[in-house]
Amino acid sequence: MQSLSTPSPIKSLIRPRSRVTRVSPNKLVLQCIYNSDSVSFQNGVGLNRADWQSSCAILASKVVAQQQPIDKSGSGGDADGVADHVAAVNGHKTSVDLNLVPIEKATSNPNSNTSIKPHQPQKPLTITDLCPAPMHGSQLRVAYQGVPGAYSEAAAGKAYPNCEAIPCDQFEVAFQAVELWIADRAVLPVENSLGGSIHRNYDLLLRHRLHIVGEVQLPVHHCLLALPGVRKEYVKRVISHPQALAQCELTLTKLGLQAAREAVDDTAGAAEYIAANNLRDTAAIASARAAELYGMQILADGIQDDSSNVTRFVMLAREPIIPRMDRPFKTSIVFAHDKGTSVLFKVLSAFAFRNISLTKIESRPHRNRPIRLVDDANVGTAKHFEYMFYVDFEASMAEVRAQNALAEVQEFTSFLRVLGSYPMDMTPWCPSIGDDDEKNPF
Numbered sequence: 172m173q174s175l176s177t178p179s180p181i182k183s184l185i186r187p188r189s190r191v192t193r194v195s196p197n198k199l200v201l202q203c204i205y206n207s208d209s210v211s212f213q214n215g216v217g218l219n220r221a222d223w224q225s226s227c228a229i230l231a232s233k234v235v236a237q238q239q240p241i242d243k244s245g246s247g248g249d250a251d252g253v254a255d256h257v258a259a260v261n262g263h264k265t266s267v268d269l270n271l272v273p274i275e276k277a278t279s280n281p282n283s284n285t286s287i288k289p290h291q292p293q294k295p296l297t298i299t300d301l302c303p304a305p306m307h308g309s310q311l312r313v314a315y316q317g318v319p320g321a322y323s324e325a326a327a328g329k330a331y332p333n334c335e336a337i338p339c340d341q342f343e344v345a346f347q348a349v350e351l352w353i354a355d356r357a358v359l360p361v362e363n364s365l366g367g368s369i370h371r372n373y374d375l376l377l378r379h380r381l382h383i384v385g386e387v388q389l390p391v392h393h394c395l396l397a398l399p400g401v402r403k404e405y406v407k408r409v410i411s412h413p414q415a416l417a418q419c420e421l422t423l424t425k426l427g428l429q430a431a432r433e434a435v436d437d438t439a440g441a442a443e444y445i446a447a448n449n450l451r452d453t454a455a456i457a458s459a460r461a462a463e464l465y466g467m468q469i470l471a472d473g474i475q476d477d478s479s480n481v482t483r484f485v486m487l488a489r490e491p492i493i494p495r496m497d498r499p500f501k502t503s504i505v506f507a508h509d510k511g512t513s514v515l516f517k518v519l520s521a522f523a524f525r526n527i528s529l530t531k532i533e534s535r536p537h538r539n540r541p542i543r544l545v546d547d548a549n550v551g552t553a554k555h556f557e558y559m560f561y562v563d564f565e566a567s568m569a570e571v572r573a574q575n576a577l578a579e580v581q582e583f584t585s586f587l588r589v590l591g592s593y594p595m596d597m598t599p600w601c602p603s604i605g606d607d608d609e610k611n612p613f
């Protein structure tokens with residue numbers, strides 16, 4: 172049975188040396204003059220793009236805050252202070268003076284010198300000026316890791332209906348595709364309700380300067396796939412993404428499969444590999460769509476160990492979205508601290524005292540400084556592992572309480588970055604098909 176023709180995934184891309192900047196004619200050009208940091212750039216050239224985009228978020232938060240009642244609780248955080256809070260948090264330790272100048276109308280002659288006119292009084296900015304009209308996914312190109320039939324592809328379709336999903340052979344490639352303007356967004360799994368966090372993507376979030384602009388929670392329904400005619404007894408090997416293998420471990424054992432488990436890059440890729448190589452002793456854990464795409468039969472359906480198996484994906488973009496307060500928002504941050512006692516307690520209390528709920532705390536090795544040695548003449552040298560801490564909390568950066576909490580956290584951390592402030596996925600979901608009691612008698 173021939174597999175359907177499917178686009179081949181983007182292979183590794185050359186890591187960009189300089190960030191590609193492309194400003195569309197109607198896009199405002201930020202002329203950001205940073206004081207004390209002595210960092211300045213004109214027309215979006217000079218400072219790296221991510222800092223420029225953070226400035227957009229700063230400006231946007233300032234604009235949004237000016238539309239919100241100012242917090243009179245004495246906890247500070249007036250509208251004027253908003254840019255400083257968010258500026259400090261995004262790594263700009265000084266206040267930012269933003270002058271917005273509209274660029275010249277694009278002329279027909281590309282070589283004409285469309286120099287920026289001196290600043291003249293312009294009509295007041297509105298949110299629409301800073302928030303390009305959503306494209307509702309109709310023209311969006313969305314990079315994901317895997318091949319067609321992967322759950323990441325399904326997540327891309329849930330996040331951006333009618334988008335053009337672009338398969339990439341590695342998570343890193345999906346990041347680079349967005350940075351190189353090959354894609355407009357990337358959708359990547361970050362955690363699963365059974366298998367836990369996908370650490371690779373937490374590390375990549377720190378290494379790259381993309382912004383989290385949304386999340387989708389996707390119920391994952393695993394199937395055991397094999398070539399037509401293959402019986403379960405013939406299977407000597409089961410291959411799939413490590414997360415999928417972990418999510419189906421108990422069920423595979425209960426199915427009596429005496430087969431070796433082998434991890435591959437993605438679930439649908441496992442099915443494609445079996446079909447392409449006509450492997451009659453190998454089965455894949457993948458989606459029903461992968462079975463259809465690669466001409467495979469479903470030996471067992473709904474084999475995840477728990478019917479409420481959900482994977483959380485995040486959507487990444489080159490620019491942050493404007494934090495709002497009209498719907499439930501979540502904010503993701505990453506921080507590190509040098510030394511000092513009970514720093515973690517202080518960080519958590521900065522949120523607790525403002526009644527902000529945390530939904531996630533994840534620690535990852537501090538790649539640049541994995542171990543800190545603390546000498547004590549009396550008892551020798553203590554070796555402290557150094558960590559980066561990722562925290563998700565349920566508040567929008569447009570809220571004064573969130574800005575104040577981060578301003579406080581920034582006081583006792585050596586590094587703090589806002590990965591994104593974005594709408595929570597509130598879509599109802601039904602657990603995967605299957606009788607939960609029968610599968611989970613414990």
Ligand SMILES: O=C(O)C(=O)Cc1ccccc1
Nearest residue numbers: 321322323412414437438482
């Ligand atoms: O391999 C895939 O299909 C992915 O998209 C990664 C993944 C694997 C298992 C559960 C959720 C996402």
